[in-house]
Structures are given as structure tokens and as C-alpha cells.
Amino acid sequence: MIRVSIFEDNKHLRETFLFLLNTSEGFTCTGAYADCSTMLEDIAANPCDVVLMDIEMPGMNGIEATKLVKEHFPKINILIQTVFFEDEYIFNAICAGASGYILKSTTPEGYLDAIKNVQSGGSPMTPGIARRVLELFKTNLQPAKPARVYDLTAQEKKVLKLLVEGKSYKMIAAALYVSFDTIKSHISNIYSKLHVHSGTEAVSLALRNKLV
Amino acid sequence: MIRVSIFEDNKHLRETFLFLLNTSEGFTCTGAYADCSTMLEDIAANPCDVVLMDIEMPGMNGIEATKLVKEHFPKINILIQTVFFEDEYIFNAICAGASGYILKSTTPEGYLDAIKNVQSGGSPMTPGIARRVLELFKTNLQPAKPARVYDLTAQEKKVLKLLVEGKSYKMIAAALYVSFDTIKSHISNIYSKLHVHSGTEAVSLALRNKLV
DNA sequence: TCTTTTATAACGAAAACGGGGGAGATGTAA
């Protein structure tokens, strides 16, 4: 039995979902709300597994609400449903922690499938949405990696990592249980391998090239 | 009629797909190949709408192949199918231009649905894969990341930028046409605003939070 | 108007850093 909470400002739609869930095998609706003003209390009072979240709502919108729910109830799977097919929304919804994103043009069976899907660890998306997600993924996250290793040894990588964390030579020495001079020696070697001449340069290069 | 090319090294699977496609309404298989050695010529000789691509193949792997196909035939939709449920593969496949990613555990009907889906502009993904994609999306691509501005002034931002580029105080002073002591002063202010106590820490924080 | 912020600049001292050399103890590869 999947417990679902509904946040949807349109009365007709909200009651349609409520009816659909309560008359379908394996689903139960634990709450249907018109806005998110008392959302956290509502969910706390009526626990659920999945939240069906509208984006466009008076007061707090569905994306902000998603973020909040995820902060307080990280285990709840949130299924966004909207009429908006826009990158900005998709992008923000995903980053807010939504696990699925479907359009309101979805059929009732599609809704139930999506809820089942999201609850079993999937991420249902209207086909076109999924394509947009991949496009966003590709364009925003291009090169994957230059993957150059610069031939740093294991110890040197540890030292570089600590350096990137802002540690001083002294602190790095303490952290690795070796002497100050050993760290100096390692760092000197790191600099020559990375072709840099200062800690700031090394950190910059390391972070830009994802060496750490 | 959706024209499909198959790249799959397993003979049994390859022939199964071939049979499935040629006996299903609305599909036709224009070629079934065991490797990608002559892939571009194969596709040029037998045009298709969708490529069903295996990842693990002798010689060129499916991800490299995907990249190549997309370069030469950008309109072809590529559906990756594999036994591997690994972030690294998913990530690279998407970046290579794949439009769908399904596991080989998918049913025959699932395959046909996926092919139809990918051809009509969707991005079919095995439920768990979709979830992984969203996770990767979220972790690799923090939302625009305004986060905190730390109230750095314009001049301080310039100084920080130069610091991140690995410049020394002296070089920064020269670059901004001010005195060495002025830079000392700015950097001191930057550190206190950023709550750091060294250049490496400042650079690290600046890059991580995309302040520059 | 008065106050605050910003950018500029200076001095001094302690701490940290960067570069140079050398050297012994490993373990592995040729």
C-alpha cells in the first residue's frame, strides 16, 4: 500500500486525484492540500511515502516545497506534476530533490504507474521531459574529465588533498604523521609535477582539473 | 515504420533482436552487426532512425561508437542497452549523446516501447537508471550556486580572482596598478569576510563556491 | 549633514612558504 499526499491548488484536480488513489488497488491518499502553508505539519501528522506536488501554487511554489520536504523527510519520494515544460523548472525541480517529473497531460493510469515507479526507486518522467533532462545534463556538464593524472603518487595526492582543504604544511605533517620537512619535500615534488610554484596555483589547478 | 540498426556482439541476442524487430508491426531492422569496425559505412549504406547499441563490445565500445555516430549522423537516436548499472557508464553514455539507456533485463515489449519512445522524442530509461541520472545531475550540477556572496566588494573580487589564478601579492598589485600594501589590506579583508586564514583556503573556497 | 563603507597606503613582526642541496630506507623493475 503506497501512501500518497497531494499538494494541488486546483480543487477539481485535487479531488480527482484523491478519488483515483482511494479507488485504486495498492494506493491510499493520506492527505490532499490546496497549498503548502502547513505542509510540514500536515505530513508529520499524516505520514506518506510519495508526495504528488504541483509546481504552480499560491504561496510557496512546488519547487520550494520540494526542497523543504526533502530537508525534513528525506525518504519521501516527490513526484512533480505540472503543465510547464520548461528547462528552468525541470532543472530546479531536480536540484530541489524531486524524483519524478510528469506533465498533467498524463493519463490516470500514467499517474498510478508513475507513483508506483517512483516508490520502487525509479524516476518516472514524461518522455519529452526525460529528453530535456539528458540535454541539460550534456550541455551543463560537458567535458567529464581531462583525466590527466600528472603522475602524482598516492602520498602526493593525500598531501595535495589536504593542501586543497586549506591546511598548512604543519597541519598536513601532523595529519599524515610525518615531519614538516617531509611535507615540504612532497609539496616541492608536487609543484614540479604540476608545473606550478605556489600553493594557490596548485589548489586552483587541482580543483579545476578535479585532481581531488 | 521505424528503421533500427543493431550493434551487439552476442550472436544469440543479436539475432533475437533482429527477429523481434522484423516480426513486429512498425519496425524494421536495417542491419545487425557484431562490432563497430565498419559502423559508419554500415549506417551510410543502410540508413536508420534508431541505433540499438551495446556498450561492451570487442574493439570500439558502445560509448565511443555513440559519439562517432552522433558526429556523423546527428539525427539518429541512440538507445544504449547494457548489463552495466554504473554511474561512470551512464554518465559517459549521456555525454556521448545517447538518448536512452536501458538494461538488458528489459522485456521484448519493453525494448519495442523504448525504441518507439526514443524515436518520438523521448528518452526511455530503466527506472533505476533514471534515478541515477537525476542523482548525477544533482550532485554534479549544483543549482546555479549563488549560495552566498560573502559581500565581497568589486575590488576584492578582482583581487580574489587574481589570487585564484596563482598570482603573488606583488603581481596582483602590478596588475591592478596599486601598491603592495593595498593588496595586503584587501586580502586581509577578504580573508576576514571569507573566514579563512590562507591563500590556499581562500582559493579553495572561491572555486568550490564559484565565487570567481 | 554626519556616518559608514571602500579603496588606498604604510610600518613592523612573526609565521609560513619556496627552493636548493643532501641522504638513508624501502621496494620494484630491468
Add this chain to the structure above:
DNA sequence: TTACATCTCCCCCGTTTTCGTTATAAAAGA
């Protein structure tokens, strides 16, 4: 075996950075 690389440590030396404090003029805000 002889190399080679790695990790460890030490010394010296000069430079750079960090952290104080102080101060002035300009700009912006109340």
C-alpha cells in the same frame, strides 16, 4: 645485481605571506 622511484628526514637561505595597527580621501547612504 643494478637501477629507479618513493618516502622519509635534515639543513640553510631568502622571500612571501599573514596579522597587527593606523590613517587619509573619496564615495555612498542615512
